[in-house]
Amino acid sequence: MTDAPSLLQPEELAGATALTTRVLEQLGRLLLGQADLHRMVLAGILSRGHILLEGVPGVGKTALIRGLGRVLSLPFGRIQFTPDLMPGDILGTHILQPTPTGERQMAFQPGPIFTNILLADEINRASPKTQSALLEAMQERSVTLLGQTRPLPEPFFVMATQNPIELEGTYPLPEAQLDRFLFKLRVTAGDVAVLDEIITTRRRGEPPEPTWTMSAQDLARVFAIMDRVYLARAVSRYIARVVAATHAGAAEATDLVGQYVAYGASPRAAIAMAESARASALLAGRPTVGFEDVRRVAPAVLNHRLILNYKARFDGVDAFQVVDDLLGALDEAELDLPADVQVAKESGT
Amino acid sequence: MADRRPTHRAAASLRRRILLILSLRWAVRLAAGWCFAWGVAVMVFRAVPGMDAGPLVWGLAGLALCAAGAAALAWRRAPSRRAVRAVLDRACSGGGLVMAEAEVPLGPWAARVPPLTVPEVHWRKRPAALVLLAATAFVVFSFAIPQRFVEIASSRPLQVADEVASLAEQIQVLEEEQVLAVEEARSLEQSLEQTSEQAAGEDPAKTWEALDHLEDAVRTAAVDAAETALQQREALGQAEALSRALSTEADGLDTQALAAAMKKLADLLEKAAKDGSPLDDAALKEALADCQAGDLSAAECLRLANRLAMAGEMLKAKLLRLQEVNLIEIDALKLGEGWALDPGDLIAFLEGQGIDGLEPEALIEAWLAGAPGRGGVDRGRADAPLIQGDASSADGMEFVETVLPPPTVADLKESHLLGVTLGAPAVEAGGPAAGGALAPAAAGAGGARTHRVLPKHQPAVMRYFQREGEGAGRPAASP
Numbered sequence: 001m002t003d004a005p006s007l008l009q010p011e012e013l014a015g016a017t018a019l020t021t022r023v024l025e026q027l028g029r030l031l032l033g034q035a036d037l038h039r040m041v042l043a044g045i046l047s048r049g050h051i052l053l054e055g056v057p058g059v060g061k062t063a064l065i066r067g068l069g070r071v072l073s074l075p076f077g078r079i080q081f082t083p084d085l086m087p088g089d090i091l092g093t094h095i096l097q098p099t100p101t102g103e104r105q106m107a108f109q110p111g112p113i114f115t116n117i118l119l120a121d122e123i124n125r126a127s128p129k130t131q132s133a134l135l136e137a138m139q140e141r142s143v144t145l146l147g148q149t150r151p152l153p154e155p156f157f158v159m160a161t162q163n164p165i166e167l168e169g170t171y172p173l174p175e176a177q178l179d180r181f182l183f184k185l186r187v188t189a190g191d192v193a194v195l196d197e198i199i200t201t202r203r204r205g206e207p208p209e210p211t212w213t214m215s216a217q218d219l220a221r222v223f224a225i226m227d228r229v230y231l232a233r234a235v236s237r238y239i240a241r242v243v244a245a246t247h248a249g250a251a252e253a254t255d256l257v258g259q260y261v262a263y264g265a266s267p268r269a270a271i272a273m274a275e276s277a278r279a280s281a282l283l284a285g286r287p288t289v290g291f292e293d294v295r296r297v298a299p300a301v302l303n304h305r306l307i308l309n310y311k312a313r314f315d316g317v318d319a320f321q322v323v324d325d326l327l328g329a330l331d332e333a334e335l336d337l338p339a340d341v342q343v344a345k346e347s348g349t
Numbered sequence: 350m351a352d353r354r355p356t357h358r359a360a361a362s363l364r365r366r367i368l369l370i371l372s373l374r375w376a377v378r379l380a381a382g383w384c385f386a387w388g389v390a391v392m393v394f395r396a397v398p399g400m401d402a403g404p405l406v407w408g409l410a411g412l413a414l415c416a417a418g419a420a421a422l423a424w425r426r427a428p429s430r431r432a433v434r435a436v437l438d439r440a441c442s443g444g445g446l447v448m449a450e451a452e453v454p455l456g457p458w459a460a461r462v463p464p465l466t467v468p469e470v471h472w473r474k475r476p477a478a479l480v481l482l483a484a485t486a487f488v489v490f491s492f493a494i495p496q497r498f499v500e501i502a503s504s505r506p507l508q509v510a511d512e513v514a515s516l517a518e519q520i521q522v523l524e525e526e527q528v529l530a531v532e533e534a535r536s537l538e539q540s541l542e543q544t545s546e547q548a549a550g551e552d553p554a555k556t557w558e559a560l561d562h563l564e565d566a567v568r569t570a571a572v573d574a575a576e577t578a579l580q581q582r583e584a585l586g587q588a589e590a591l592s593r594a595l596s597t598e599a600d601g602l603d604t605q606a607l608a609a610a611m612k613k614l615a616d617l618l619e620k621a622a623k624d625g626s627p628l629d630d631a632a633l634k635e636a637l638a639d640c641q642a643g644d645l646s647a648a649e650c651l652r653l654a655n656r657l658a659m660a661g662e663m664l665k666a667k668l669l670r671l672q673e674v675n676l677i678e679i680d681a682l683k684l685g686e687g688w689a690l691d692p693g694d695l696i697a698f699l700e701g702q703g704i705d706g707l708e709p710e711a712l713i714e715a716w717l718a719g720a721p722g723r724g725g726v727d728r729g730r731a732d733a734p735l736i737q738g739d740a741s742s743a744d745g746m747e748f749v750e751t752v753l754p755p756p757t758v759a760d761l762k763e764s765h766l767l768g769v770t771l772g773a774p775a776v777e778a779g780g781p782a783a784g785g786a787l788a789p790a791a792a793g794a795g796g797a798r799t800h801r802v803l804p805k806h807q808p809a810v811m812r813y814f815q816r817e818g819e820g821a822g823r824p825a826a827s828p
Contacts, residue, residue: 007449010457232448234435281445287458288445290438333435335428340477341370343363343436344468 008228008287016225017285019218020046023071024283030067030207031060033194040185040300041068043279046226049182049272050138050158052123052173052304057163059187062121063207065159069117073213075153077115081126083169087133091143108145113137116153120160124170131177134158138180155219175263175307182272183297184304222282229278230288236274238332239294243270245326246306256325260312265305273301291332299323356447359465360433366470368427375419377477383411384484391491395499406492440468507548507556516541516560519567519674526667528574537563571676578664579679581621585664587717588617589657594695596650602695608643609709610695613717615640621660 020042027038041064044051053061062078069076079090092111096104112118113134123131137143138158142151160181162173178184190198198205214222245252247264257264273294280293303319312318335343387408394400428436431451438447441463446455450462517538524534541563548556591614599607618637636653639645645653671677698716 006454007456007458010461230445230449230453232445232452234431234438234448235445238435284444286444286446288449290442290444291435292442292444332439333428333432335367335432335436336426337367337371337428338374338426340473341367341374342471343367344471345439 007230008225010287012225012228013282013285013287016222016282019214019222020283022212023214026071026210026212027064027067030071030210031064032197033190034060034064034187037064037185037187039283040183040297043276043283043297044183045072045155045157046222046279046282047182047272047275048155048157048223049276050160050180052178052181052184053159053161053187054164054184055161055187056165056189059189061161061187062119064187065117065119065161067207067210068159069119071210071213072117072219073215074116074155074219076117076119077112078119078121079112080121081123081130083125083127085126085130087130090130090133091137091145094146108148108150110150111143113143114150114152116155116157118156118158120158122163123160124162124173126171128171128174131171131173135177135180138177155223178304179266179268181304182276183300185300226278226282228287229281231274231278232288234333235277235289235291235294237334238291238330239270239273239277241330241334242294242298242326243267243273243302245330246302246322252330254322254325254329256317256322260308260315260317260322261306262309263307265302269301269305273297276301294332295327298327354450354459355465356434356437356450356462359437359467360430363437363467363470364427364430364433366467367433368423370470370472371423371426372416372419374472374474374477375422376416377474377481379415379419380412381477381481381484383408383415384481384488387411388484388487388491391488392499395491395494395496408488436468437465441465507553509545509548509556509560512560512564513541513545515675516563516567519571519676522670522674522676523567523570523574526574526670528570528671537566568676571671575668575671575677575679578668581623582661582664584617584621585657585661588614588621589654589661591617591695591713591717592645592650592654592657595645596647596654598695599647599650606709606713610713611640611643611645613710613713614645621657 023042024035024038027042028035031038041051045068053064055061066076066078079085088111090111090113092109092114094106095109097107098104120134137152137156141154141156142149144150158181162170189195202208241252243265244250245254245264246257246261246269247253248258248261250257250264253261274289276297277289277293280296281287281289284293299320302323306319306322308317308319308322312322333343337343387405390408391405394405431448434448434451437443438445441447443463446458446462447465449455450459455462520529520534520537520541523529524531529537540559544556544559544563591610595602595607595610595614599610602610615637618633618640622633622637633653633656636645636649639649668677668679672679695713695716698712
């Protein structure tokens with residue numbers, strides 16, 4: 001509830017923060033050297049959003065999602081997307097079955113999507129028709145087959161991965177589907193120290209079993225706490241201004257936006273940014289959202305939602321640069337002072 | 350009851366700082382603009398005659414208005430309280446607690462708000478301060494500058510010194526050459542001096558108009574004088590030529606011719622002595638009387654001729670002086686040596702005429718007009734008698750034969766279309782019609798060639814062959 005009459009009590013927040021901290025610890029044990037990635041993935045989970053992980057093969061995308069499912073004690077389903085994958089292979093299908101009375105009737109056989117955490121591995125290898133089968137499931141969290149709508153289990157997360165190279169034989173995700181992902185996170189390889197630790201501590205690279213798992217009740221409690229993280233009006237306005245400024249021609253759009261952005265972010269991006277900023281504040285142990293939370297999640301929320309023009313490709317400008325430029329240019333407080341009058345951003349300076 | 354929470358106090362303090370800075374900023378800008386306008390007004394009031402700049406000291410009160418306006422503008426541009434809290438939250442890394450405090454009770458979290466320090470508000474004031482300093486200096490300067498500098502600057506005289514000097518010189522020359530009377534010259538000089546003094550002015554067109562008027566008056570007088578002088582020079586030249594002829598040939602003239610010559614000389618002297626001529630003296634008057642009486646001796650004629658030559662030179666010098674000061678423009682022909690006539694021997698001219706019935710006066714007039722070909726189109730008299738010489742002999746004269754071009758082209762040009770026939774053109778017997786020089790020639794006809802005379806030439810040819818008297822039908826002598 002955003003209109004909470006009062007802030008969270010410190011002890012309530014402390015319990016939730018302790019749980020999330022333990023989840024992060026367990027993820028840190030499973031996948032070494034990716035603390036920031038774990039934090040963002042957990043923020044996405046707490047925001048009940050879907051996450052698209054992008055990285056070259058072998059950096060641990062699948063292992064991270066598999067480990068997350070185990071730590072959260074949630075049923076985990078995996079679909080390896082291939083060009084010949086059909087929507088029925090994901091959603092399920094009706095089959096003809098004999099009844100005890102000897103008659104035959106159509107019975108629904110649920111697909112692998114009926115789970116809590118769905119790993120859509122290499123999602124961009126499936127055809128657009130199959131990719132579109134996920135649209136309703138991701139947004140409405142339900143599946144409609146033969147006119148009958150079936151709700152998906154709560155909570156429901158789609159954790160998709162895609163490979164930025166080997167683009168031959170792939171189908172880029174349509175914008176409508178990209179917009180349904182809360183975050184698009186880049187997974188990079190660890191440094192020498194991390195690789196050395198992996199080699200020395202893990203036989204054949206197999207991650208250790210989690211020493212602690214979060215129960216379903218704890219997860220529901222954390223979700224409830226997350227809903228009560230307070231978003232001040234100044235911060236919500238900042239989020240709105242950031243999203244509005246991603247459109248070329250907007251009042252506060254930067255030169256980089258005007259030059260390279262063909263289409264800006266949707267209102268769904270503003271909602272996603274507010275939710276994920278709340279999760280970021282919760283992970284930081286605060287009952288209120290600050291500007292730093294917005295700045296932390298903004299690149300992950302916006303980078304896959306900005307459609308850049310061909311000029312950006314030629315000039316080697318990507319969405320992260322545009323977002324960084326935007327965040328640097330916008331004054332969070334919106335003081336609207338003359339150019340020759342400035343307020344120091346830090347006390348005592 | 351005032352809110353005593355630290356965040357509230359800090360937010361109010363920061364807002365006051367921002368308001369103060371904005372007020373100062375607007376005050377400096379408005380004051381600078383006001384000072385420049387004030388200074389300009391002071392300069393204008395001091396420069397315009399009859400206006401007192403003293404009361405403009407009250408312009409100082411405008412600074413108070415500037416301060417009030419600055420406060421109003423700053424209040425309009427002041428940031429909202431929410432924005433100020435956002436700045437505080439950002440400055441102290443409050444994580445949203447400072448912002449949330451204005452919207453929801455913090456409860457136990459109030460104790461966890463980081464210590465607040467109001468951030469500094471920076472204003473790049475140097476450029477604005479420099480502008481204000483310059484504006485203030487301008488106001489002080491506008492009040493402090495001595496009045497005489499303001500007047501000099503405002504009443505800068507019109508630069509007409511060259512024109513006035515030129516006109517003064519022209520008037521002086523006209524006075525010295527007796528073109529203008531002394532009183533008239535003094536009057537013009539006074540007008541010129543008055544115009545020069547009043548040229549300090551606010552109305553340059555008036556000055557230029559006055560100068561144009563003076564120049565026109567001076568130039569008109571000079572042109573009139575020049576025309577008179579030129580007429581006198583012509584009369585002097587003729588009188589000199591006649592007096593020189595009489596000094597040497599008076600004895601050879603018959604009584605009638607001598608009397609006519611004396612009368613003509615008297616007329617010329619009378620004409621040349623008018624209107625301030627250099628001949629206006631007693632001796633010339635006596636000579637004039639002698640001429641009119643016909644009692645001028647040869648020696649007197651010679652002296653008279655010399656005096657007339659001197660008078661001509663004086664007139665020439667006068668015209669040259671007028672030309673030097675750009676009052677007149679006379680071509681070299683009128684001022685050249687050609688003015689002195691040399692019509693030749695008078696007696697030989699008179700004897701050579703041999704035409705009965707002509708009066709001696711007319712002959713002398715013709716002699717003075719000069720031999721044929723001397724006058725040009727602008728010299729001599731238009732009613733000078735036409736003197737016929739002996740008729741030319743036509744003996745040995747013949748036409749020079751000139752081959753005319755074939756008339757075919759002319760025929761075509763002169764022809765008119767009467768109609769177009771559909772049939773074949775009629776061909777006369779004797780061969781096809783053709784153009785060219787030999788086309789009209791007929792074989793064995795006794796003539797080498799015959800021309801077809803065009804209609805427009807036929808009357809002229811007929812008149813030629815129908816002449817009466819000697820030589821008719823024969824080729825006339827070529828001119």
